[in-house]
Amino acid sequence: MANIYDLAYDLEKGLRESEEFQALKNAYETVMNDPSTKQMFDNFRDTQLNLQQKQMQGEEITEEEVNKAKQVVELVQQNEDISKLMEEEQRLNTVIGDVSKIITKPLEDLYGEEQQ
Amino acid sequence: MANIYDLAYDLEKGLRESEEFQALKNAYETVMNDPSTKQMFDNFRDTQLNLQQKQMQGEEITEEEVNKAKQVVELVQQNEDISKLMEEEQRLNTVIGDVSKIITKPLEDLYGEEQQ
Numbered sequence: 211m212a213n214i215y216d217l218a219y220d221l222e223k224g225l226r227e228s229e230e231f232q233a234l235k236n237a238y239e240t241v242m243n244d245p246s247t248k249q250m251f252d253n254f255r256d257t258q259l260n261l262q263q264k265q266m267q268g269e270e271i272t273e274e275e276v277n278k279a280k281q282v283v284e285l286v287q288q289n290e291d292i293s294k295l296m297e298e299e300q301r302l303n304t305v306i307g308d309v310s311k312i313i314t315k316p317l318e319d320l321y322g323e324e325q326q
Numbered sequence: 327m328a329n330i331y332d333l334a335y336d337l338e339k340g341l342r343e344s345e346e347f348q349a350l351k352n353a354y355e356t357v358m359n360d361p362s363t364k365q366m367f368d369n370f371r372d373t374q375l376n377l378q379q380k381q382m383q384g385e386e387i388t389e390e391e392v393n394k395a396k397q398v399v400e401l402v403q404q405n406e407d408i409s410k411l412m413e414e415e416q417r418l419n420t421v422i423g424d425v426s427k428i429i430t431k432p433l434e435d436l437y438g439e440e441q442q
């Protein structure tokens with residue numbers, strides 16, 4: 211019987227070497243290595259995080275904040291390096307979601323079978 | 327380069343065949359195969375879920391409900407089959423938490439390194 215941790219490290223290595231992860235890494239580094247693009251991306255992430263936190267805490271979001279957020283989104287969508295990064299993030303998230311479904315299947319089978 | 331999905335299925339198989347998963351499966355089946363123990367366990371889970379939902383929706387939890395929940399917990403703790411099941415759930419959750427940390431390490435490394 212193979213050791214679970216060895217199998218997990220094999221998977222980690224496979225993810226790290228995958229075309230999807232390497233493409234994300236390249237897209238991320240392209241954004242990070244251009245100071246003005248990096249600033250735009252950081253600003254976008256900060257704005258998103260800030261609005262999410264306000265929503266979770268039930269704080270009111272002003273019309274001005276909504277408009278500012280929309281402007282920031284429009285700005286990053288026009289930047290091809292950031293668009294590429296967001297696309298690659300989406301692609302890797304899909305792979306990781308699939309992996310997560312595969313490895314939680316034993317538990318799902320166990321807890322599912324009695325409930326029918 | 328190994329295929330990510332093949333590696334994920336290898337890990338899934340390893341988890342399914344692991345001592346930890348087999349022990350959880352046995353503990354779960356012991357509880358499920360004894361109708362009075364199963365009822366006690368279902369009652370415990372329903373009570374927990376109900377209180378969690380009320381908390382999340384900001385509803386008030388009455389003193390009567392708190393006392394009832396405490397009684398249900400005391401009851402299941404005295405049942406050795408349910409205690410064993412909860413112990414095995416905890417043990418497998420630790421393994422799955424470790425696996426999750428291992429396989430998300432590439433992303434953590436990527437997004438972590440630029441933020442220092």
Ligand SMILES: [Ca+2]
Pocket residue numbers: 244247291
């Ligand atoms: Ca550029």
Ligand SMILES: [Ca+2]
Pocket residue numbers: 360363407
């Ligand atoms: Ca018994």
